[in-house]
Each structure stands twice: as structure tokens, then as C-alpha cells.
Amino acid sequence: MRTTLELGQEIGYANLSMEAVAARAGASKQTIYRRWSSKGALLLDSLLSLNEPLDYPDTGDLAADLRTQIHAAVDLLGAPPYGPLFYALVGEAQHDRRVAASLNERFIAPQQDKTVARLRAARDQGQLSPGFDLDLAMAILSGPLYFRLLITQEPLTHEYVDRVLDALLAGMMPRP
Template identity: 55%
Template sequence: MRTALDLAREVGYAKLSIEGIAARAGVGKHTVYRRWPSKGALFLDAMLSALQTELAYTDTGDIVDDLRKQMNAARELVGGPDFGPLYAALVGEAQHDPAIAEALYERWVEPITERTRIRLRAAQEQGQLSTEYDLDVIVALLYGPLYYRFLLIPGNYDAAFIDAVLQAAFAGLKP
């Protein structure tokens, strides 16, 4: 998996191949195919292994500050120069491979989304957030703009943008 990431950083995901990974790792391609059915499956496992983090929330009593900290941690992790291009390639691969899309959702997106729902629910219970809105709508409202910027407007994904998203969202989400 480390070889797959190293090679992807060098040649880009589009030029990554099982044959190239196997050669670099010093194994036969059949050895790789025994464990992973495709380049996308290997790349997904390699990325998730490298991104192994919970992107946890703290509950300081201030939902906006807690979201800001978590969203900036996510931005630094998947939007940085080390993993940004690779994560964007993985999201792109998920658009063409339903198995990759499902695995990415189940193993990365949904666990983070569930932690976000838990923190938002606590904020609702604390009176910091309106109970009028479905939590999944709030998650989409907050994180949709980040994915939009990350995937479609390279180089324009910074802490100031996250602050602007939070300010705009919470102007309408307060109880």
C-alpha cells in the first residue's frame, strides 16, 4: 500500500498501474491481484490506511468553534499537498467504480458524518442549534461547499473559506 501511494505521488493516479506497483514493490502482479481486484481497490485501501484518523470532535460548548476545528483538521488532512491530489483522484475513481464509491462511503465518509451528526445533535440539545432542520441537511450544508471548493476550485480551500461557510450557515441555523 505504501508503494502504491508513493508511486501515485510520482506519476499521478491516472498513470498508476498494478504492474507498476508490483514491480516497484518487488512482487509479481498476481500477488497484488490476490489481495486487490483492481487498482482502485488497492488505492482506496492505501489512502484509508494513510488517512487513518478519526477527525474527532471536541465538545467545548461552542458548536461553531468545534466545527471550525474539525473542518480545518479535515482540510489540512485531505486538502494538503501530500494527500490532496490523491484524495481528489480517489473521489474521481469513485465516480466510475460503484464498489469504490460504496467502500469510500462506508469506510470514510459515513463514519465522519456520524460523528458530525452526534456533535450537531448535542448542540441541538444544548440550545445552540435549531432542531428545525434534519441533521443530514446541516451536514450537507456545511461540508458540501468544502467538497465543491476542494474538487472544483484548486488552491482556494483555506481556513478563511471555512470561517465564511460557518458564518453564513449559522446565521440561519440559530434557534
């Protein structure tokens, strides 16, 4: 996995092949394929070796705590090796359903568990609307980030995610 990270940074993860990783590691292609069934599987293990799912602080201020966590996520995604590796992985997931399934099970789901736990605590403290649909938390909080990463492909900034958080917290309907 260290070889994958090194080589990916040199030549770009999109250009990385299992053959090239094997050659750099001084291993046979068979050895690599025995451990990782696809390039996507290798990229995912490499990504997960870099970081645990990001924790949310619980200072009792939901908006501040969401902001802290999402800034940390933006900082990770904005720098190598994490960012380029993550984009390459999402790219692989678009044409390899097993990669998509592993990405969800091993990366998205643990992050979702932490998000839902923090939101549930906020609900108990009266800081989250009792009607807010916790099953949608990841889609609503991270969807606008993926839109920017994958569709408009503009840089993710703290300023952008702050504006998104403000809009999501306030909602679109006027408040009395």
C-alpha cells in the first residue's frame, strides 16, 4: 500500500496499474492480485490506511461541531495523497460495482455512523429539528461537496462548506 501511495503520487492514481505496483514492489502480479482483486480494492485499502473516519467533537454546539468536522474533511480532500486517491477511487467505483460496494461499506458507512450519532445527540439537546430524517444525513451534508468535487470540479474550501452548512441548517422555507 505504501508502494501504491508513492507510485500514485508520482504518476497519478488514474495512471496506476496493478502491473506497475507489482513491479515497483518487486512482487509478481499474481501476488498483488492474490491480495487485491482489483485496482479499486488496492486504492481503497491504501486510502483506509491513511486515516480513521473523522470524529465529530461534541461541544454542545451542533453548528460549530459540524463545521469543525467538515473543515477537517475539506483539508484532507484538498491535499495529496488523500485527495487525489479519493477522486481516483470514486472514479473506479463508477465502473466497478464491487469497488462501489466496498467504498460504501468500509468508508461511507463508518462515517455515516459517526454523523448520525452526533446528530442524534444534538436532537436530544434540542439543537436538531425533531423531524429531521437521520437516514438522509450523509446525502444532505456531503451531497453538495460531491457535487462540487465531481460535477463542477471547483476547489472545496472552508468558505464553501460554511455557506452550505448555513443553508442546510436554516432550510429553504422562510422562518417566522
